[in-house]
Amino acid sequence: MWFHEMASQRSFPEDDFSIYYVLAECTDHYDPCPVNEAEENQPHFQGVTGLRNLGNTCYMNAILQCLCSISPLVEYFLSGKYINSLQKDCSEVATAFAYVMTDMWLGDSDCVSPEIFRSALGNLYPVFMKKTQQDAQEFLIYVLNELHEALKKYHQRKSYEKKSIPRCCRKMIANESSIITRLFEGQLSYSIICLKCENCTYKNEVFTVISLPIPSEYECSLQNHFGDLDGGHYTAFCKNSVTQAWYSFDDT
Template sequence: ESATAFACLVSDMWLGEFDYVSPEAFHSVFGKRYPTFSRRTQHDAQEFLICVLDDLHEAFKEVRAQLCQERQSPGAGASTRSSRGTSIITQLFEGQLSHGIRCLACKSHSEKPESFTVLSLPIPSTRVCSLQDCLECFFQPDTLTLSNQIHCYWCGGNQDATVKASITKAPPIIIFHLKRFAWQDKNRRKLSTTVCYPFSDLDLSPYISASCRNTREYSLCAVVNHAGDMDYGHYTAFCKHSVTKHWYSFDDAQVTKIPDSEVQADTAYLLFY
């Protein structure tokens, strides 16, 4: 039901018959399935996005499984089964990380895979940094000690270890979440750091595994902004028209064309490439 409501919303947007389109119908249907998002209170855009993508994935996966079952022939069983876990959502947004773990005692190495639809990046500065700085911070090696030790199969117990992540599958559309909400002295606060992000030629090759042949460069296509603090705020979005290449600002019922210079914002929270 929510997938149908979302399809109607997107269809209305692309028809171009209105100055703006209200998502109220979709919000109403989605709120019934997920009551957390039905209340008129501030919610985290990243959490909402992941929930929407997961819900659409499950809906599309069911439809695909039904179609595959209807078309199934005696010789197509294996390929049919292997396709049931995918959808247009996973094809567009899902990537794969591999966490390389090395035991510091016996030097054994293992790999732990992890799927992602959104990469949550730490912000390493309180004033100004770049998206590349955030990526380098995310992908830098980490040492696990004390209560964070890993259980080493070869040693038969917990050991200190190093962990380094790399991308083994880069999705066609990659979403970055800038972690602006951080803990400080047992209190959460919002980081107002200016994060400079490129409009084109985002190169992820330094973070991609040698086994991954995907060397595409990414261009910015949308930004979700959050203005406010921990307890209240306002979300807006900048979106690039895929045909005209013009940028537009979406602020409730106000949809305005904006110059490229306004797309770089201190309030950026989610980046879509």
């Protein structure tokens, strides 16, 4: 998978140095398959690493590139904070994700293989082990759900003053949370008013992925799909939190 720099290089911001901390056991895993080393005249930047296409896995690579470019998520995994939250009975996917994150940010290769992550997720959802194109959004939902299940913590419900949260949300205070819910989860609040009696009822709906209307005019996006419903190709644009430059990732 190649990458192309889309913005000028900038100095390393001090507040991003925390992403370089990593648990020792994570650094022991490297892609066993040989990869082409970077040319000497092309500097390698942390977090700007390609993912090998394992056979119609561009949908997976595009999602992984986007997730591995989210600074709070990068810091959480590379610092080893995730270890304390791991649920022993469902830690395989989260551990494999940490390995991929480590290879992409702390490795010295232009390209690494996400095979260990695909195998971990494929053990639970065999459809992702097939060498056929899959929907990127559906893949993202499965990944976020598995990461949440592996990293969630339970909390006792707290008592809140009525003014501290919206009325419609008071009954929906979750008693479990994770880095995934903190970064990706939101709530849609609905109110239904009877035109006759003016009685008002409230409803909440939790989401991690929200569907938006398709604009009538073309606009740039972070994740792109080319082709039709039966086939095509996914690519991703990601902003590197260290260099502050935008990169185009395309594993063709």
